[in-house]
Amino acid sequence: MTHDPHDHDHEGHDHDHEHAHGHDPHGPIQAKEPQGYYPMLADAVRELLIEKGFFTADQHRAFIEKIDARGPALGAGVVARAWTDEKFKQRLLDDGKKACAEIGIDVVVANLVVVENTPAIHNVIVCTLCSCYPVFVLGRPPDWYKSAAYRARVVRDPRAVLEEFGTEIAPRREVRVHDSTADMRYLVLPMRPPGTEGWSAEQLAKIVTRDTMVGVAECRVAQ
Amino acid sequence: MSWGAGTASRFKPGDKVHVAARFPEKGHIRTPFYIRGKTGIVERICGQYRNPEELAFGQYGGAAKVLYRVRFDQQHVWPDYRGNPGDTVEIEIFEHWLEPAK
Numbered sequence: 001m002t003h004d005p006h007d008h009d010h011e012g013h014d015h016d017h018e019h020a021h022g023h024d025p026h027g028p029i030q031a032k033e034p035q036g037y038y039p040m041l042a043d044a045v046r047e048l049l050i051e052k053g054f055f056t057a058d059q060h061r062a063f064i065e066k067i068d069a070r071g072p073a074l075g076a077g078v079v080a081r082a083w084t085d086e087k088f089k090q091r092l093l094d095d096g097k098k099a100c101a102e103i104g105i106d107v108v109v110a111n112l113v114v115v116e117n118t119p120a121i122h123n124v125i126v127c128t129l130c131s132c133y134p135v136f137v138l139g140r141p142p143d144w145y146k147s148a149a150y151r152a153r154v155v156r157d158p159r160a161v162l163e164e165f166g167t168e169i170a171p172r173r174e175v176r177v178h179d180s181t182a183d184m185r186y187l188v189l190p191m192r193p194p195g196t197e198g199w200s201a202e203q204l205a206k207i208v209t210r211d212t213m214v215g216v217a218e219c220r221v222a223q
Numbered sequence: 224m225s226w227g228a229g230t231a232s233r234f235k236p237g238d239k240v241h242v243a244a245r246f247p248e249k250g251h252i253r254t255p256f257y258i259r260g261k262t263g264i265v266e267r268i269c270g271q272y273r274n275p276e277e278l279a280f281g282q283y284g285g286a287a288k289v290l291y292r293v294r295f296d297q298q299h300v301w302p303d304y305r306g307n308p309g310d311t312v313e314i315e316i317f318e319h320w321l322e323p324a325k
Contacts, residue, residue: 128255159305177297182275
């Protein structure tokens, strides 16, 4: 009887990379752990929607690809433009989605509300109900943004949470929390730090990080 | 601010509003528990959107509802608030959850 490597049962084997004792590198891939309930539910719903013709597998793939192509660099470009072009900044604060479209960024869903940090106000974003996030200008949210701890705590004790991120807001400044509960998405326009006078938009964009646009950090010039 | 221009709304920016203290046992409600029964000031009209309380149950024919951003004082929302008296929280709330406040 010939040994069929593709019928090889890996269970109980040591999955090291020693191939000397007949371990076939082309053997079937087996998941070590069962898939969790929610990933399984998401897969099932996606398959049903495709089966029922709401969208095709290719459309779904293309949408995921579109999301994955987005990242904080887009938001940083928006902020740097606002710092260097006062009229653009006004349009951005007036209608974030429209202003982003001007520079080629399609916000896709919902609307974008841009909130400006000033010497009097520091803004921070949260979604207490789920994890709404401006994905199309910042990419996918970090895990902490989706955690129950951040969502529950930043709304009722924002200054303590900001301090844990290393961000101390002066007592004279108002801390304004934005709870993203329905159809708006939020982006913080951080304050341009001192020491950046005369910088180009490209140079400025480099100091605008994801966290500064969520409002858990402030922009700094590297020492 | 051009937001919500032309929207026929019950409230306007600056109005003092009270969030209904309703606690239905079921439903997909976007008014967080912590803000029900609290009083704030309308910051802006966000426009009109379909009601998530209906959409979540497959009812797509309902009328769009006016959505507001309402600003609240943190010390009013959380009696044990540890921050500064001037700190605020802003939340999107649909019109049918708001009542005029005295």
